[in-house]
Amino acid sequence: MSDRRNLFNKVWDLHAIENLPSGQTQLFIGLQMLHEVTSPQAFEMLRDRNLKVMFPERTLATVDHIVPTQSVLRPFQDGLAEQMMSAIETNCKEFGITLFDLKDQRQGVVHVVGPEIGATQPGMTIVCGDSHTSTHGAFGAIALGIGTSQVAHVLATQTLALAKPRVRKVIVNGKMKPGVFAKDVTLYIIRKLGVQGGVGYAYEYAGEVFDNMSMEERMTVCNMSIEGGARCGYINPDQTTVDYIQGREQAPKGEEFDRAAKWWLSLASGPDAEFDDVVEYDAADIEPTVTWGINPGQSVGVNENLPQLADYSKDDQVGIQEAFDYMGLEAGQAIKGLNIDVAFIGSCTNGRISDLRQAAEIAKGRHVAENVKALVVPGSQQVLKQAVEEGLDKIFEAAGFEWRGAGCSMCLAMNPDKLVGNQISASSSNRNFKGRQGSPTGRTLLMSPAMVAAAAINGYVSDVREMLEPATV
Template structure:
């Protein structure tokens, strides 16, 4: 009898320790990633209980959220940031956890360093005290964001108590048009299914479009699964996955790698796999997408107008009115021409080398519009080093962008990179919630890195395809 389990079910079953009296599964966690914001309280919980980190060899720490991206001299100017930085240094030393610190050349956003170090491997369960841990699902992992108390639980037991989600398969077939990127694909999916469409589910991404994507593009898609309400999102491992991981610091070597690769590929959902739900989209319907509201599901294609309030379900209309009022936009309005004050290229969604290459190629020979502050923040020190070796930093600087050091930067603004007042930011990040970028009244427009670059050059939202022949 054939095994019709999908990848999620296979990995879940492999990591199940037992069933708890609550009915939840006690799930073994293969890799625990930690950072400076959600770990201090967790380590204090361990101290209070006299506990140790059970598996320090399965735990990796980095610093990203509070790290300044301009001046990184210690002590940091922000006292709280310095306190958090000192805490994770002390905690990792005391509990025997490896820390990728600023001085080591491998620091970066936790969801960038995991894959580039080869820590993220198919078939793993991964947990991290960060919402966008689903990024790692691009490699065929089950990756969950968890809270601070759960961080302490994983540190001390290497397990997590969880309810098993159902699995929804999202298929996108066909070919994306030039100038349409992975960011547009996931924004389109969230718009179609809603920000609650994935509640109770894990998303499996399948079909022509995801098969054709690079690993970095798959990471962008999986990163934002949480914005659609899903507990996690993943792609099936294939030869692109294998070749991306080959030679990474923490992957097996030689014959052991080939053996691991064979097993990784065997985890993919079979053609006759069982799913609890399935939706199918046509790649031809997707165009460059921009958010107009205060959640990632409130978006439109660049050639569309903001829908009328009445076009939304009754239960969503109050939220739509709130969003339009906050954003100072109107139903029926095009996003083209909406002026911006800030442009941000970076984050765990779109701060990888391929994102920087695409954006740099676009801005080459152009210049940021007067009055626009534009930032480029690599996702890790290794990404920055690679970009600088290719001269991308010079291209951005000559175009009027600020080239920064690695960190989360203006995505969450738990550092000096913040919006001021009612500024509008064209952002390649993942959330456009009120106050997300540091100002309670600041406004965020999510889009692809190339669309951010185009907005920076023009000083307003525009269709990047009309500005660059290579995208047509």
């Protein structure tokens, strides 16, 4: 008899310890990743109860959110940032947890670091006190963002009580057009299903588009699952997954790797797998996409106009008008040609080497527009090192971009990289909420790294396809 369970349910069942009276499942957690912002209180909870970390070898820590990207001289100028940095150093030393600090070449954004060292593997349950933990689902793992008290619970017990979500299969078939990237695909899905559309669901991404994506592109898609309301998102492991993991620091070696790879591939949802819901889209309908509002679902294709209020129900019109008012935009206006002040390339969504390559292709031989401040922030020290070896830093610097050190930077601005006043930012990050990039009145337009580079060069929202060689529109 064929196994009709999808990958999510297979992995869930493998990690289930018992069903609780609450209706939740006590789940074993294979890996917890920590960063400096959500972990201090969790460690204090352990101290208050005189508890130890049950499996320190199943916990990894890095620093990213508060790390300055220009100078990492200690103490940091920001006193709170210095406190958080000191706390994670003390806590990891006391509890025996490996920490990738600023002196470690493995340091970087937590959701970039895990995959690149091979800690992220198919069939795992992974948690982190960070909402974009869904990134790791690109490998066929159940990867969940959790709260601080849950971080403490996992440290102490290596388990977590969780409600099991339903599973929606999101299929995208066809071939992506030139100038359309993984970021455009995920923004398109969120636009179609809505920012609340995934509530109560895990998303399985399937179809030709995801099959043909690199692992880094898959990570971009899964990273944004939470922005569509989903509990997590994942892609079935295949040979692309296996090839990416092989040879990495924490990957199995030799015959052990061969056995692991065979098992990883067996986890994939079969042709008879059952789902609670299925939606399907055509890649031909996806254009380079730009958000115009105050949540990631408020987006349009670059050559579309902003929607009219009449396009929405009366219940939704208040929120849409709020977005227009905050962004200083009007219903029906074109997004293309909108002036920007800042361009940011980086984040756990789009700070990997392939993202920097795509942006550098647009930047090469061109120059950032006058009055635009443009930053490129590698997602990790390993990404930075590789980019320098490939000469990408020189391309960006010659084009007038600021080349920075590894960190979260302007994605959430818990560091010196912030918008000022009501500046408009073209950003490759994941959230365009009010004040997200450090200014209470700052405005964020989400787009792919290549689109950010195009906007930086021209000084306004542009169709990157017009800057490709040869032009594709």
